[in-house]
Amino acid sequence: MTENVYRDTSxxxxxxxxxxxxxxxxxxxxxxxxRGLVVLEVxxxxxxxxxxxxxxxxxxxxxxxxxxxxxxxxxxxxxxHPRQLHVFDDPARDDRGWVLSxxxxxxxxxxxxxxxxxxxxxxxxxxxxxxxxxxHADIIELAVGDVRAHYLEKPDPDGLLGDAxxxxxxxxxxxxxxxxxxxxxxxxxxxxxxxVATGMSAARGRGRPAELFRRRRA
Numbered sequence: 001m002t003e004n005v006y007r008d009t010s011x012x013x014x015x016x017x018x019x020x021x022x023x024x025x026x027x028x029x030x031x032x033x034x035r036g037l038v039v040l041e042v043x044x045x046x047x048x049x050x051x052x053x054x055x056x057x058x059x060x061x062x063x064x065x066x067x068x069x070x071x072x073x074x075x076x077x078x079x080x081h082p083r084q085l086h087v088f089d090d091p092a093r094d095d096r097g098w099v100l101s102x103x104x105x106x107x108x109x110x111x112x113x114x115x116x117x118x119x120x121x122x123x124x125x126x127x128x129x130x131x132x133x134x135x136h137a138d139i140i141e142l143a144v145g146d147v148r149a150h151y152l153e154k155p156d157p158d159g160l161l162g163d164a165x166x167x168x169x170x171x172x173x174x175x176x177x178x179x180x181x182x183x184x185x186x187x188x189x190x191x192x193x194x195x196v197a198t199g200m201s202a203a204r205g206r207g208r209p210a211e212l213f214r215r216r217r218a
Contacts, residue, residue: 020098025054027143038123082106105143166210
């Protein structure tokens with residue numbers, strides 16, 4: 001009986017080609033009241049220092065399931081759905097061998113990280129994440145650039161502020177994402193077409209109540 005195995009035009013089987021290991025690494029970002037945009041890091045179980053939460057993909061496992069498993073096991077962070085960012089494929093990126101990393105990113109509210117492991121996780125400013133292994137610093141840099149691009153023209157696309165918010169709250173969130181101050185009137189003109197007034201207001205200290213807005217649905 002002839003073996004029914006796929007062969008390419010050179011007559012080789014898939015198993016005749018060397019294969020890299022595949023890993024996932026995730027940049028989970030959130031806002032810190034004092035430090036701005038920060039990234040979640042986990043203590044490395046072997047070796048020293050810190051790294052992004054990641055893992056090797058198991059046989060028969062999807063990338064999304066590997067990401068979820070790594071966040072649960074290494075950080076006790078659950079219920080996230082990071083999106084794929086980029087494949088880091090430099091053959092020399094990992095000193096353990098030939099490893100491709102499919103990087104992911106998600107921006108979350110601080111309360112979504114409330115149950116993270118206290119002793120083996122930390123939140124670090126994205127512009128000073130510390131000394132990280134492999135190309136994790138590059139992953140963070142690319143993730144931050146991607147997130148900032150999403151925030152250029154849309155009001156709080158990740159829902160960090162909830163359903164209703166003031167323009168000041170919105171601008172403060174966008175400034176934290178951007179890593180720099182934003183001109184108030186220019187920001188308002190850019191955001192207003194994407195906002196709907198709720199007809200309600202919220203008190204802010206001793207000043208007059210501020211108008212509340214919500215995102216305009218597409």
